[in-house]
Amino acid sequence: KQEVTQIPAALSVPEGENLVLNCSFTDSAIYNLQWFRQDPGKGLTSLLLIQSSQREQTSGRLNASLDKSSGRSTLYIAASQPGDSATYLCAVRGGTSYGKLTFGQGTILTVHP
Amino acid sequence: GAGVSQSPSNKVTEKGKDVELRCDPISGHTALYWYRQSLGQGLEFLIYFQGNSAPDKSGLPSDRFSAERTGGSVSTLTIQRTQQEDSAVYLCATSSGSGYNEQFFGPGTRLTVL
Numbered sequence: 471k472q473e474v475t476q477i478p479a480a481l482s483v484p485e486g487e488n489l490v491l492n493c494s495f496t497d498s499a500i501y502n503l504q505w506f507r508q509d510p511g512k513g514l515t516s517l518l519l520i521q522s523s524q525r526e527q528t529s530g531r532l533n534a535s536l537d538k539s540s541g542r543s544t545l546y547i548a549a550s551q552p553g554d555s556a557t558y559l560c561a562v563r564g565g566t567s568y569g570k571l572t573f574g575q576g577t578i579l580t581v582h583p
Numbered sequence: 584g585a586g587v588s589q590s591p592s593n594k595v596t597e598k599g600k601d602v603e604l605r606c607d608p609i610s611g612h613t614a615l616y617w618y619r620q621s622l623g624q625g626l627e628f629l630i631y632f633q634g635n636s637a638p639d640k641s642g643l644p645s646d647r648f649s650a651e652r653t654g655g656s657v658s659t660l661t662i663q664r665t666q667q668e669d670s671a672v673y674l675c676a677t678s679s680g681s682g683y684n685e686q687f688f689g690p691g692t693r694l695t696v697l
Contacts, residue, residue, distance in 0.1 A: 501683050502683065515688075569616075569683045569684075
């Protein structure tokens with residue numbers, strides 16, 4: 471059974487810092503991996519989708535990497551801003567799972583001015 | 584529509600009552616998923632639809648839970664004889680094609696069972 475772990479559970483940083491969120495998964499036979507952010511009381515917003523054949527994806531200040539063989543992904547946020555404060559969720563999609571996502575517990579990020 | 588919509592946004596019910604939660608997918612998205620987010624369990628998969636068929640119902644926690652999809656569009660999740668442990672946020676997500684593409688989530692329905 472696939473298990474997804476995110477470290478740290480919570481992170482507080484001053485504005486302007488670069489930061490890294492970590493995600494690990496136990497079964498490396500994934501189809502792709504998706505990073506989301508969730509604001510309090512809201513649904514999930516997709517940030518980046520990395521296919522299993524890719525090593526990284528970039529969108530603006532966000533960069534996600536994937537090392538499928540070691541079961542790890544990182545989300546790098548450059549020059550953090552208070553508006554980045556949210557819960558960040560990592561989710562993996564297995565190759566034979568009809569596309570359903572298995573989620574980590576999330577990292578709660580607070581960026582203070 | 585422009586995005587996935589869900590209704591109601593909040594639902595408070597008494598233990599033992601039945602509830603229906605609705606999901607309107609992005610137009611043209613054939614794959615539809617229901618997930619549940621609760622404090623103790625995080626985000627868990629419930630059921631997957633491709634068109635009107637549900638090839639994967641493995642996440643439904645009990646036979647009190649059922650779902651249907653009509654016209655390859657709107658889906659309804661029904662919980663019968665609600666229990667307090669059913670209290671959670673129920674999220675719907677849709678994607679194009681077979682479901683292995685990017686999933687887009689609705690805002691969720693917060694269910695509180697008193």
